[in-house]
Amino acid sequence: MSDFLQLLIAGATTGSIYGLIGLTFTLTYNATKLPNLALGEFVMIGAMLAVLTFSVWKLPMVVAFPFIILAGGACGVLFDRLVTAPMRNAGMPMTSQIMATIAAAIVISSGMAQIAGVRQLGLPAQFQGGVIRMGELSILPQNLAVIVITALIGVGLWLFLSKTRFGLSIVATGYNPTAARLVGIKVSHVFLATFALSAAIAALAGAIVAPIISASAYMGLNIAIKGFIAAVVGGMGRPIFALVGGLVVGICETMMSGYVSSAFNEVITLGLMLAVLMARPTGLLGERT
Amino acid sequence: MSRKMLKVGLAATVATVLGWAAPAFAQEAIKIGFLGAISGPAADLGRPSRDGALLKIEEINKAGGINGRPLELVVYDDESNPAKAVANVRRMAESDDVVAVISGTTTGSTLAALKITQEIELPHVVVVAQAPVVTRPVNPWTFRVTGNFDHEITRIAAFLKSEGVKKLALLKDSGTVGQEAYASLKPQLDELGIELVANEDVVINATDVTAQTLNIRRAEPDAVVYYGYGAEAALFAKTMQQVGLDVKAIGNRGLAMPVFLETGGDAVDGFVITDNFTATKQVAADFAARFKEAKGYEVINAFPGLGYDGIGVLAQALSKAETVDRPGVRDALEKVEGYEAVTGGNGMQISFSAEKHDGPTGDIEQIVVMRKAEGGKYVDQ
Numbered sequence: 001m002s003d004f005l006q007l008l009i010a011g012a013t014t015g016s017i018y019g020l021i022g023l024t025f026t027l028t029y030n031a032t033k034l035p036n037l038a039l040g041e042f043v044m045i046g047a048m049l050a051v052l053t054f055s056v057w058k059l060p061m062v063v064a065f066p067f068i069i070l071a072g073g074a075c076g077v078l079f080d081r082l083v084t085a086p087m088r089n090a091g092m093p094m095t096s097q098i099m100a101t102i103a104a105a106i107v108i109s110s111g112m113a114q115i116a117g118v119r120q121l122g123l124p125a126q127f128q129g130g131v132i133r134m135g136e137l138s139i140l141p142q143n144l145a146v147i148v149i150t151a152l153i154g155v156g157l158w159l160f161l162s163k164t165r166f167g168l169s170i171v172a173t174g175y176n177p178t179a180a181r182l183v184g185i186k187v188s189h190v191f192l193a194t195f196a197l198s199a200a201i202a203a204l205a206g207a208i209v210a211p212i213i214s215a216s217a218y219m220g221l222n223i224a225i226k227g228f229i230a231a232v233v234g235g236m237g238r239p240i241f242a243l244v245g246g247l248v249v250g251i252c253e254t255m256m257s258g259y260v261s262s263a264f265n266e267v268i269t270l271g272l273m274l275a276v277l278m279a280r281p282t283g284l285l286g287e288r289t
Numbered sequence: 290m291s292r293k294m295l296k297v298g299l300a301a302t303v304a305t306v307l308g309w310a311a312p313a314f315a316q317e318a319i320k321i322g323f324l325g326a327i328s329g330p331a332a333d334l335g336r337p338s339r340d341g342a343l344l345k346i347e348e349i350n351k352a353g354g355i356n357g358r359p360l361e362l363v364v365y366d367d368e369s370n371p372a373k374a375v376a377n378v379r380r381m382a383e384s385d386d387v388v389a390v391i392s393g394t395t396t397g398s399t400l401a402a403l404k405i406t407q408e409i410e411l412p413h414v415v416v417v418a419q420a421p422v423v424t425r426p427v428n429p430w431t432f433r434v435t436g437n438f439d440h441e442i443t444r445i446a447a448f449l450k451s452e453g454v455k456k457l458a459l460l461k462d463s464g465t466v467g468q469e470a471y472a473s474l475k476p477q478l479d480e481l482g483i484e485l486v487a488n489e490d491v492v493i494n495a496t497d498v499t500a501q502t503l504n505i506r507r508a509e510p511d512a513v514v515y516y517g518y519g520a521e522a523a524l525f526a527k528t529m530q531q532v533g534l535d536v537k538a539i540g541n542r543g544l545a546m547p548v549f550l551e552t553g554g555d556a557v558d559g560f561v562i563t564d565n566f567t568a569t570k571q572v573a574a575d576f577a578a579r580f581k582e583a584k585g586y587e588v589i590n591a592f593p594g595l596g597y598d599g600i601g602v603l604a605q606a607l608s609k610a611e612t613v614d615r616p617g618v619r620d621a622l623e624k625v626e627g628y629e630a631v632t633g634g635n636g637m638q639i640s641f642s643a644e645k646h647d648g649p650t651g652d653i654e655q656i657v658v659m660r661k662a663e664g665g666k667y668v669d670q
Contacts, residue, residue, distance in 0.1 A: 003503050006532070010499030017496050055551075110328070118332035120520055122551025131531050138531050213496055214520040214548045218330055222494050250496075257500035262490040263463060 002136040007258045011251030013143040016150035017212075019246020020205045021227025023157065023239040024198040030174040030236065031194040034084060034097050038105035040224025042079075042199040045108070046072050046206025047215035048116055055123045064126075065207065072203020073196040079104065080195035085188065105220060113217035120216040126208065146208050153201060154243045161239070170194055229269060233276050235286025244285060248272075316354075318361040319613060321346075321603060322381035322390035323596075324402055329368035330493075331395045333546055334417050334592045338393030339364060340584045341596030342416075345604070347583065355607045360600070363387055367394050371401035378402045382411050388607075389414065389618050391599045393592070396420040396465055406430055412619045416599035417592065419542070420469045424646045432622050432641055434599045435591070436633065436649045436656045438473050441563050444657035445514060445539055446477040448561070452537060458487035458510035460501055460525060462517030466543065470516040486510050491521050502528040515540040519549030526556040537561070545590035550665050560662045561670070565591035565632045565649075567658045569669045576631040589667065594632040602628050602639055602648065634658040 021043060028036050046068055053064035083104045087097045127141035161167040173180040173190045181187050206215070206223075213219075226249075227242075234245020249269055256268045276284060323342055326335030342362060350359045363385045365377035374394065381387045382405075389412040392399050399418035406413035407430050415423055415433040419441065424433050449457060457478060461467030467490060478485055487508035489501035502525065505513060513529075513536055515522050522544045529538070540562040549557060566588070568574050576597060577588040588594065605628055606621035607613060625648070628639040637655040639648035649656040659670040 003507075006503060007500055010497045014497045113328055113332075118328055118336065120333060120546065120548040122520065122523065122548040122553070124551075124554050138533075140527065140531055209496065211552065212524065213494060214523075214552050216330075218328075219494070254497060254500050257489075258503060262501050262504070265463065265490070265492045265495075 003258070005137055007254050008251065009137065009139050009143075011254035012147055012247060013139075013250070014254060015230075015247035015250025016147045016243075017205065017209050017223075017246070018226045018230040018250050019234075019243035020146075020150045020153065021202060021223060022230030022234065022242030022246050023154065023227075024202040024205070025224075025227050025231045026234075026236055026239045026242045027157070027198045027201075028194045029231070030239070031170050032084070032088070032191050033174075034088075034094065034101070035228075036084075036101050036195075036198070037098060037224070038079065038083075038101045038108065038220075039198070039202060039227065040220030040222070041105050041108040041112075042072055042075060042202035042220075043206035043209075043223050043227075044112065044215070044217065044220040045075055046203030047210035047219060048112060048121075048206075048217070049203065050126075050207035050210045051121045051123050051215050054126060055121075061126055065204065068207045069200045069204050072206075073200035075203070076196040076199025077192060079199065080192050084195065085191065088191070109217050109220055116217060118217060120214045122214045123211050125211040142208070142211055146212070149204070149208060150243065153204075154240055157201075158238075158240050166193070226269075229273050231283075233273055233283060235280075235283025237282070237286040241283060241285040245283065248284065316358045318359045319355060319607060320361050320363055320385055320387045321600070322378070322385060322387035323362050323364045323393065324367055324374060324377055324381070324390055324398075325364065325393040326369040326395060326398070327364065327366035329366075329370065331369035333548075334395075335366075335369070335393050337588075337590070337592035338416055338596035338599070341580065341593035341598075342391060342393070342600045343596075344580055344583050344593075345597045345600035348579075349600070349604055355604060358613075360604070360607075362600075367398050367402075369395045369398050371398050374398035374402040375405055378405045378411075379409075382406075382409055387411070388613060388615060389603055391416055391596070391603065393417045393596055393599075396423070396469075399423060403428070403431055410619075411615055412622055414599050414603055414622070416595040420465065421473065422469075427644060427646045430619060432602075432646045432648065434602060434630075434632075434639060434648045435595050436565050437647060438469050440649065440653060440656045441541055442470065442473040442477060443653050444563055444659070445541075446474070446481060446483075447653065448539060448659060449478075449483060449512060449514075450481050452512065454483055454511040454537075456484050456486045456508070456510045458489070458505040458508055458513045458536075459485060460487075460489045460491060460498075460505065460513060460515050460517075462521075462543075463490040463492045466541075467516055470541070474514070474516075491517060491525070493518065493521065495521050495524060498525050498528050499532070501525075502532055502534055506532055506534045510536060512537040512539065514538075515544065517541070518543045519546035520552060522560075523549050523551075523553035523557055526553045526560055530556045539563075542591065545660070545667065547589060550662060550667075553662070554665075557662045558664065562660055562662065562667070563657050564660050564667070565657065566594050567634055567660070567669050570635045572629060573631045591632050594630075598628070598630045598632050598639065601630070602641075 125142040127145040169185045230246035231242040234241035367374035396418040544562045610617040610621035634655040637651045640650045660667040
């Protein structure tokens, strides 16, 4: 029983990472209908900035985290202004826009490799203080922080999107951009804001997972794929669905490794996604269309 | 997929060609191709081996070259992508007319490149890839400078025996490296009467290894062998500490990476690893000092030295070759004898023969050294 609970804690950590990245993917996808395949690069930027602020500059947490979040948001603004907005305004087909995000991803990761080098960089946990124990169960402070931060972001984003005027205008734009424009919503501002918010959260995600999986210029695509899977499994309807999707994938992965075999980890993740898509093409929680 | 295609296009344009204008030499340069993971996920091993190779070439040219001819290294990046390895090997053979190729890249890329070098009969010196299949069966055109998995596993098995281990757990990379390691380790364990009580896998970029660690704890081993790469191994060490799995841990050369020490912190203290480099030997320490001076970073693992030794054996072959062309270099490589390597332990030499294309020669303790992570450094055992 204690092994089961220990695996559940481990699955929740992995699932939170997947879910948090899935959530940022859904956020921009819902508003713009553009799958942003450069998303992983914002996670990468966050991870690399974590190495810079924590290991090199040795800034305190209260300075480093806001810096990373703001820098991530700024990258999102630049990304929208330089890559997606010009394509959108020129009325380019969606496939071209998707290709543009891929091209941007390659430029960003190669650029980072030029600036920071190509090697994997490790850094100590930001949340120190030794293993937290409850009876036979244990968790590392960093992993607990990942779970708590993910939960806070999930709740915060849900409140923002359902209770605030600007949040509602993001949702409205996602449903029907033309109607949104007609009722006076500045659609281009909404798009810009979702990219900024998505990139800021992705950068924070990168910063808190870097001590767990390390940071490198080429880490983006790998971690983004896990986020895409979380988003697809959970359903694209709302960002919070991606969190649920991430938890389902993470916990399934860990349980299978614990009770069946650790040899088929990735097969399980992708198999789970295919099974969900076949049974419910809109994801576990997405509305049927 | 489309990302990959774009990358192919991009890499074709950024593939770097490094050459030397050597006005001091009247004669034409001898061109050697270097195929390496210069960017991409395996760049941690490709770049240092390239830099080691460049250092040896600079030293040779400064000393007058090979029979009066300078050496020139033509560098191509394969991003550890086998398709790109194939394309670039063809390119250096055809457009650059290299006389031999050195490869500092992953096993997957190396195997893909080998098919081409064998087909077009181009001498190929492998400096990084450790899978036994690279030289098994022996191919006339393929030579290897680094110790392979069999060496590494034999050393690990001997170490387990000396530590009195009866029950062993294995945690391995879920890809080629892990499978090769298992295939090589299992028969040796059977021979030594060591029982394999757990056999777990870990994927690259894993975010968590709790499940594997709990399974290993339940099997109550005397020791754990970790076969894979540094980042995931550090995660395992931290998880061992977390769930209270307090046994001896031994890892392969893939753990000799800064990321292992940086991520692992004090959790990796005491982790024993195998390597093909030790600063306790004088030629290695001297090499490390020259490398630091020339390339601006520390030698912490075998990769810079492997690139250096790769050019070293080629230079010895070139200086004795009857004709400086591909068949001449190949024949001369088989006659390389007693090359004093900067890699390996004290007294390791590199020698080839018609039957033996794995260069490292000496006792197993000379080919593979054991080091230990301690206080954020690797210290010699």
